[in-house]
Amino acid sequence: MVTTVQNEEAKATRLASEQVWRKVAAKSFAVLGYVTPRGEPRASGVVYKTLGRRLYVAVAPDSWKARHIAVSGLPTERRASASIIEVIPEGEFVTYGLGMSLAKMRDPTAARSRVRVEETTRR
Secondary structure, rough: OOHHHHHHHHHHHHHHHHHHHHHHHHHHHHEEEEEEEOEEEEEEEEEEEOOOOEEEEEEOOOHHHHHHHOOOOHHHHHHHOOOOEEEOOOOEEEEOOOOOOOOOOOOOHHEEEEEEHHHHHOO
């Protein structure tokens, strides 16, 4: 029987950071996990565009997302109509079903993976 640690190591070997970046760049929706200024965990669905190793998300300036995710990238005069959030991933990507068939995705343990965000490959 294979242990959970061995399963995690095998999945990490199976998926490379570059594979995840290619998939992220080919899509436009993601769920971002983060911590609020009060230290509370949160997740938000966002529509994004990639540029290099960064994600850019447009949100309403008075939205919950704009208040709780760090905002940068807009001139002061544009902040009344839109906010752009620049996301620079760090740590690990948490993936589900990446690189596997739909049938195999029925097994949540096999479908989940964590892939280290490789800083050396950032452009």
